[in-house]
Amino acid sequence: MRVLLAPHGTRGDVQPLLALALGLRRRGHDVSFLAPDNFVAWIRGYGFACEPNGVDVEAALRSPDGDLSSLRWQLRHFKTVLMPALFDSFMRIDLDVDLIVAAGVQLAASSVAEWKDIPYASIAFCPCAVPNSAAPPPPVRTQTLPRWVNRLLWDVGLPLGGLALRGLINDGRKRLGLEPVSNPLSLLGGEPVIVAADRDLGPLAHDAPRTVVATDAWILDEPAPFLDPRVDAFLDRDPPPIYAGFGSMVAKRSATLASHVVDAARAVGRRLILAGGWASLDRHVTDADDVLAVTAVPHRIVFPRVAAVVHHGGAGTTTAAARAGAPQVVLPHLLDQFYWAHRVEQLGLGPRAFPVDLVTADILTDRIATALEDWSIRERTRALAPAIAARNGVDAAVDHLETLLVGLESGL
Missing domain, CATH: 3.40.50.2000 (Glycogen Phosphorylase B;)
Structure with a gap:
């Protein structure tokens, strides 16, 4: 054929x-x-x-x-x-x-x-x-x-x-x-x-x-992709960091969004890996002991090593985070991302989503804190991950x- x-x-x-x-x-x-x-x-x-x-x-x-x-x-x-x-x-x-x-x-x-x-x-x-x-x-x-x-x-x-x-x-x-x-x-x-x-x-x-x-x-099955040694070393430190990235979404207020993510991670006392994506969020962030900004990371090998995933709600990213058993904080931008954000909340894989164009550092701090501290979210993500990862x-x-x-x- x-x-x-x-x-x-x-x-x-x-x-x-x-x-x-x-x-x-x-x-x-x-x-x-x-x-x-x-x-x-x-x-x-x-x-x-x-x-x-x-x-x-x-x-x-x-x-x-x-x-x-x-x-x-x-x-x-x-x-x-x-x-x-x-x-x-x-x-x-x-x-x-x-x-x-x-x-x-x-x-x-x-x-x-x-x-x-x-x-x-x-x-x-x-x-x-x-x-x-x-x-x-x-x-x-x-x-x-x-x-x-x-x-x-x-x-x-x-x-x-x-x-x-x-x-x-x-x-x-x-x-x-x-x-x-x-x-x-x-x-x-x-x-x-x-x-x-x-x-x-x-x-x-x-x-x-x-x-x-x-x-x-x-699912694209491929050999383990290359992982930047800086990312690997950052992930090896305890406690696990938060990941934030919005893939191909190009937010008009990208500098503000990057600032909100950094402020929220620091407010909950967690280190942050920020993937710049097509919006180049990494250009608006200075690396520090608690912040590592990169262009992109391979989700399949990074998500199992983070405490939570903050993302836009794309089908692929939602699935990758669920397969990894990582709590999700979804900031939907458009279209089907609102569907996936709702499903994450319905299934108990993360707190209620908030549209990216309305989010503030305080709101994001609250959502991330819930994802990290709510035991039911942690248990639900861990319970569902093996079945999703096997399919x-x-x-x-x-x-x-x-x-x-x-x-x-x-x-x-």
């Missing part, structure tokens, strides 16, 4: 597909990638053919006018950069494949699959990405609404979202010689949709669409994709 994997987004959208690619290769399948420019070298390092899709996501988000939280910026970026680049990229590459698998904000893949009559599957990493009554659509921050309200928001939100994207996607479809669609969001789900999320952390709702199947989260949904996902293709070839 020749499979083209086409993720678009941040590392949280790309890394799980790299895990899937390794699983497909172990089964003897031929895998290639079409991915954001800033991930091409990393993917090629695993021995996969990978073509750039013409968008450097990190550069776009770190640009002076980049603002992922702004709907106006998103629509302008979609119109002037993203949509033309995504459709162009497919037209530049060899599409002699048996299956296209897309993830993240890959808004062209389903139309390209229709154009070339290639089977297509869409991947989501959060149950809140598909219509259901257990959670509202990702743009809705409030996670405690009645089920009927969640369903109503989906019923209203899908047509509105489709209306916002219709012109952009139909422009691309016109270039492919395809008929326009009234609601392009009906295309983006594909058939099937695979939701890759741990069964305890993010269970699929009972009323999700019948075309949706679930696997556990896709990897990659093999089940490969099974689904193989079954999909066999079924289509046999006309079932």
